[in-house]
Amino acid sequence: MEKKRIVISGASGFIGSELCRYFASRNYEVIGLVRSIPDKTIPNTLFIKHNLGESVPRGVFSPGTIFVHGSYVRSTQKINSSELNISGSEKLVAAARENACSRIVFLSSFSSGSDASSAYGKEKYAVEKFFEGSDGLVLRLGWVAGKGGSFYKVYERIIKGGTLPLIGGGNQPVQLLAVSDLGPMMEKAIAGNLNGLFFVAQTEAVSLRDFAKLIWNKQNRKGRFLSIPYFLAKIAAGMAGNLKIPFPVDKENILGLKDAKPREVDSFLKKVDFSIVSPGEILEKENLFQ
Numbered sequence: 001m002e003k004k005r006i007v008i009s010g011a012s013g014f015i016g017s018e019l020c021r022y023f024a025s026r027n028y029e030v031i032g033l034v035r036s037i038p039d040k041t042i043p044n045t046l047f048i049k050h051n052l053g054e055s056v057p058r059g060v061f062s063p064g065t066i067f068v069h070g071s072y073v074r075s076t077q078k079i080n081s082s083e084l085n086i087s088g089s090e091k092l093v094a095a096a097r098e099n100a101c102s103r104i105v106f107l108s109s110f111s112s113g114s115d116a117s118s119a120y121g122k123e124k125y126a127v128e129k130f131f132e133g134s135d136g137l138v139l140r141l142g143w144v145a146g147k148g149g150s151f152y153k154v155y156e157r158i159i160k161g162g163t164l165p166l167i168g169g170g171n172q173p174v175q176l177l178a179v180s181d182l183g184p185m186m187e188k189a190i191a192g193n194l195n196g197l198f199f200v201a202q203t204e205a206v207s208l209r210d211f212a213k214l215i216w217n218k219q220n221r222k223g224r225f226l227s228i229p230y231f232l233a234k235i236a237a238g239m240a241g242n243l244k245i246p247f248p249v250d251k252e253n254i255l256g257l258k259d260a261k262p263r264e265v266d267s268f269l270k271k272v273d274f275s276i277v278s279p280g281e282i283l284e285k286e287n288l289f290q
């Protein structure tokens with residue numbers, strides 16, 4: 001039987017590389033779009049160079065291809081990142097549709113919204129619009145747990161123990177999902193021709209503070225919290241940004257934290273017949289308690 005082709009943008013990233021590994025193991029023909037060819041190969045994955053905003057090389061998309069859009073330009077890159085994220089995504093979607101791709105999937109975020117405080121949330125919302133239609137699926141992801149991405153940076157800081165600064169007291173709700181669950185869920189959603197917009201994460205939200213306590217308990221570590229008001233964190237991040245001093249969070253992160261609220265995820269989980277377990281089980285699944 002002919003293999004189904006899946007094209008994944010952002011294939012060198014935390015989530016993109018995991019999706020390449022998963023779909024390659026499920027006998028798909030995987031094409032990963034990357035800014036530069038990674039040193040580390042992924043079995044059965046062909047990397048092709050692509051920068052957001054550029055035309056997609058001929059032959060990448062073909063009738064019936066599944067396209068998963070996971071590339072994202074950070075605001076720290078010295079370019080107009082917002083403009084590039086939006087116009088570059090529109091170009092990719094247009095190319096996918098011109099070439100009769102069967103499904104287009106966008107990795108959006110809980111932060112997405114027309115009224116989001118962060119530029120990140122507003123960009124995601126703008127890009128989601130290109131994925132509207134019977135071929136489109138928008139997955140607004142919670143915080144993706146695994147050995148990479150923004151999650152792992154925070155996780156590494158928490159396991160150190162000691163004093164943990166918590167912006168806004170750390171009462172923001174967190175809904176996690178294991179990065180290794182994303183491929184199987186996405187495969188089911190695609191096979192079921194699911195379209196529309198869904199929040200994807202564990203059902204129960206925990207506070208960032210409780211999440212840190214859970215990790216300390218599991219790792220037999222001790223730590224204490226230092227609560228930092230939003231306005232102080234914003235001033236410090238702004239100053240560090242202007243002076244180009246490394247700082248653990250930027251203004252965008254702080255705005256995202258301020259907007260965080262629990263989301264309804266059951267409609268997606270039911271549709272793909274999947275249950276996402278407690279934060280502890282997600283961390284076990286990703287081998288983060290070794």
Ligand SMILES: NC(=O)c1ccc[n+]([C@@H]2O[C@H](COP(=O)([O-])OP(=O)(O)OC[C@H]3O[C@@H](n4cnc5c(N)ncnc54)[C@H](OP(=O)(O)O)[C@@H]3O)[C@@H](O)[C@H]2O)c1
Nearest residue numbers: 010012013014015035051052071072073107109141144149
């Ligand atoms: N991680 C999470 O918890 C989470 C939660 C919700 C939504 N998401 C969304 O999921 C997507 C993937 O996230 P991630 O955590 O895997 O992020 P990531 O590791 O930073 O991956 C981003 C990818 O985008 C690529 N990229 C950066 N600038 C580019 C450009 N100018 N042109 C083309 N590609 C470019 C990166 O390539 P390089 O390797 O060359 O930099 C990388 O492959 C993002 O859209 C993110 O917003 C993530």
